Amino acid sequence: MHEAVLGALAGIPSLSESQLSGVITTLATMRPHLLRQVALRDDLTDETRLRLVEVAEGYLVVDLLELLPADPGLIDAAARHQRELPGLIGLCGKRGWDGKAIELAGGVEAAEVGSVATRWSRAVDSELPEPLVVALVNSALTDRGEPPELEGLNRWEHNRLMERFRTEREQRERAAWSLLEERPAVWRVLAAGPHGETVRRMLLERAGTLSDELLMACLPVVTRDFGAGGKYVQGIRLQSAADHVRRWPRLRQIAAVPLAEFVRDVVAGGWEPVSRYSGPNWDDIAALAELTDDGDLLRSVVVSVRESCRGSDRDRALSTKDADVRAGAIELLVANSRTPRDVLLDLVPLLDEPSLVAVERRGEDELNSASRSRREQLARLAQTKKPPLIRVPTDAELAGEQDPAAILTGHLRNLRGRAAQRDLTTAGLLQSRYSTPELLRALPARQVLDSPGQVKQVAKMIAEVCGDDEKSWLSLASVSDENISRTLAFGKWLDGLK
Numbered sequence: 001m002h003e004a005v006l007g008a009l010a011g012i013p014s015l016s017e018s019q020l021s022g023v024i025t026t027l028a029t030m031r032p033h034l035l036r037q038v039a040l041r042d043d044l045t046d047e048t049r050l051r052l053v054e055v056a057e058g059y060l061v062v063d064l065l066e067l068l069p070a071d072p073g074l075i076d077a078a079a080r081h082q083r084e085l086p087g088l089i090g091l092c093g094k095r096g097w098d099g100k101a102i103e104l105a106g107g108v109e110a111a112e113v114g115s116v117a118t119r120w121s122r123a124v125d126s127e128l129p130e131p132l133v134v135a136l137v138n139s140a141l142t143d144r145g146e147p148p149e150l151e152g153l154n155r156w157e158h159n160r161l162m163e164r165f166r167t168e169r170e171q172r173e174r175a176a177w178s179l180l181e182e183r184p185a186v187w188r189v190l191a192a193g194p195h196g197e198t199v200r201r202m203l204l205e206r207a208g209t210l211s212d213e214l215l216m217a218c219l220p221v222v223t224r225d226f227g228a229g230g231k232y233v234q235g236i237r238l239q240s241a242a243d244h245v246r247r248w249p250r251l252r253q254i255a256a257v258p259l260a261e262f263v264r265d266v267v268a269g270g271w272e273p274v275s276r277y278s279g280p281n282w283d284d285i286a287a288l289a290e291l292t293d294d295g296d297l298l299r300s301v302v303v304s305v306r307e308s309c310r311g312s313d314r315d316r317a318l319s320t321k322d323a324d325v326r327a328g329a330i331e332l333l334v335a336n337s338r339t340p341r342d343v344l345l346d347l348v349p350l351l352d353e354p355s356l357v358a359v360e361r362r363g364e365d366e367l368n369s370a371s372r373s374r375r376e377q378l379a380r381l382a383q384t385k386k387p388p389l390i391r392v393p394t395d396a397e398l399a400g401e402q403d404p405a406a407i408l409t410g411h412l413r414n415l416r417g418r419a420a421q422r423d424l425t426t427a428g429l430l431q432s433r434y435s436t437p438e439l440l441r442a443l444p445a446r447q448v449l450d451s452p453g454q455v456k457q458v459a460k461m462i463a464e465v466c467g468d469d470e471k472s473w474l475s476l477a478s479v480s481d482e483n484i485s486r487t488l489a490f491g492k493w494l495d496g497l498k
Contacts, residue, residue, distance in 0.1 A: 003031055010037040020048045028055040035060060039067035049074060054081045062087035072100050079104055086112050089132075090119030098129060105135035110175035113140045117179065130186050133179055134193070137186070140176045141195040143168070177202055191217050197224075204244050212254050219255055223262040234271035235284040238263075242287035256293070263292045273301040274308045282322055282329040289332035295340060302333060302343040309350040323354045331358035334367065341367065349374055389421055390414055392428025404434035412442050430454055437461055441491030448490040465494045472497045 009023050020038075027034045035056055038044075044052070053074050056064050061078045065088075068074060075088055075097075085108050092101035101120075108116055113136055120128055128136070145168070148161060180187065180202070187207075190199045191214065200218040203210060210218070222244045226233045241262060245251045251259065273288070274280050285301060292298065309318060318326070330351065333339050341364075348359060348370045356378075359371040392411050398404035414425040426443050429435050430451040437457065440448055448458060466472035475497050484493065 003034075006031045006034055007037065010034050011041075013043075015043070017045055017048060020044070021051055024048065024052050024055060028057075032057050032060055035064060036067060039064045044068075050077055053077045058084040062091055065091055070095055072097060075100060075104070079107065083107075086115035086119045089116050090123035093120050093124040098132065102132050102135045105132055106139050108136055108139045109144065110140040110172040113175040113179060128179075130183070130189075133183055133186050134189055137176045137179055137190055137199070138193060138195055140179070141172050141198055143172070173198065173202055177206055181206070187214060188217065197221065204248065210248070212250065215248060215251060216254060219251070219258055222251065222255075223258060223265075225265075231270040231272060234266045234269045235281055235287075237266055237269075238271065238284050238287040238291065242290045245290055259291055260294065263288065263294065263297070267297065272304075274304045279319070280305050280308055280326070280329075282325045286325070286329035286332050289329065289336045289339070293336075293338045295338045298333070298336065298339040299343055302339065302347055306343065306347045306350060309347070314350075318350075318352050320352075323352060326352075327354040327358040330355040331362050334359050334362040345370055353378060389424050391424060392432065395431075395433055398432070398434055404432075405436050405439070408432060408434055408436075408439055412439070415442070441489065441494065443490050444486060445488045445490040445493035446484050446486060449484075461494060462497070465497050469498070 006027060010027060012023075015023065020041075020043075024035065024038055027038065035052060038052060049068055049071070050073075052064060052068070053061060054077055061084050065074055065078060075092065079085060079088055085104055089101045089104050089108075092098070092104065105116070116136060117128055120126075120132075148165075150158065150161075153161065176199075180190070180199075184207075187199070187203060190196070191203065193199065197220070200221045203214065204218050204221055222241050224237070224240075226237060241259070245259070271284065272281070273285050285305070288301060289298070308314075330347075334344060344359075344363075344367060348356070348367065351359070351371075351374065353375060356371045356375050360368050363371065390411070393407065398407060401407055408429060411425055411429065414421050416422075417425075426447050429439055429443060430447065431453050433453075435454065435457075440454060440457065440461070448454065451458070462476065466476060
């Protein structure tokens with residue numbers, strides 16, 4: 001049907017209510033934009049206006065409402081049928097219906113939050129009012145998904161489901177924070193609201209500054225109980241609390257009493273500094289050292305660590321894979337002035353190099369002196385355990401030998417030794433005038449090509465390999481040090497030119 005005919009239908013005067021309803025249905029299906037003409041008619045009843053709003057496409061509904069007489073009931077109908085909430089909230093702001101805007105905000109999803117702020121600013125030319133911000137944040141943080149059915153899921157399906165929930169939660173929190181970040185005036189209200197725990201955690205993790213009052217309001221997040229889980233969960237509680245205290249050091253002063261009670265609760269819950277099966281819980285110990293001023297507790301922790309380092313579990317207690325974590329925990333124990341120095345002095349002779357360095361970063365004279373003595377002892381022990389390096393004979397020493405090249409060839413086996421031995425052997429062979437092409441082929445290509453003592457012999461070997469082959473010479477021209485592996489033998493490199 002030609003659009004002009006449909007336009008004429010929209011403007012026919014003196015239509016009955018049934019005819020108007022039919023016109024509205026027809027236009028909504030065939031030419032929705034012509035519904036704007038219907039909205040301008042002066043013979044619309046409450047019922048036809050309601051019908052107009054109910055059948056209109058979402059992108060049209062706000063335009064139609066702006067053409068119709070102001071009626072909160074039509075806003076409600078549009079919200080029920082079209083869910084064009086950002087535009088409807090903006091229209092409420094334009095008409096001064098803040099209460100209705102707040103009511104509609106309760107249905108806004110996280111993905112719509114940014115659009116609400118934009119539409120409000122465009123309609124009202126002002127910031128969102130604080131009560132509306134509160135309503136939007138609470139709505140954005142609401143999980144509207146159906147409760148999952150976990151029974152019958154295998155491990156992979158369960159993990160995928162948990163990952164999806166985590167992603168959705170992060171999306172909700174990002175949307176909420178986009179409103180919260182620049183509006184600290186509403187933080188306190190939201191921290192005490194229905195999503196208070198989430199808001200408090202977001203503030204602790206994301207806010208740049210917090211007042212003492214708000215920090216104390218957020219303290220339940222710092223000291224929260226994770227529920228069932230025994231000793232393992234107590235360690236997680238310690239580490240989580242320490243993360244927050246590290247970000248907000250003022251908590252050590254303003255929340256000293258609650259933090260002390262929290263640490264006592266963790267210990268009473270079964271936490272132990274040393275696990276029977278895995279040795280010292282270094283991450284937990286580091287967290288405890290940041291949280292407590294209880295000298296007796298710190299003493300018992302250091303004593304437990306010391307006994308673990310002395311006993312049959314010493315190798316596990318001083319595992320090299322935990323060296324950095326262990327050093328961090330030791331440093332924090334030393335940095336805590338309430339950690340008794342006598343037990344630390346007893347622990348120092350049992351520590352490894354990284355932990356001793358950590359002691360000296362924070363320790364006092366006596367501790368540092370003990371640490372330095374222990375490091376010197378470790379250095380001496382290391383020297384006695386290392387086999388001596390075998391040097392390549394000098395040319396003067398080889399001059400009287402019947403077959404210098406054979407003697408040098410015997411040193412090639414030392415290239416399989418530790419790094420210091422490999423470097424010493426390579427340097428010695430490259431410095432010798434008795435080194436043969438066969439010897440050079442066994443050495444690292446980068447060092448052979450950089451050796452001033454073998455320039456002529458290396459050049460001759462390259463020329464012989466490339467010969468009259470233009471591709472070989474082009475390959476040579478493209479060579480750079482960065483393209484040569486440090487472990488590639490010179491012989492292999494030469495073969496690659498062919």
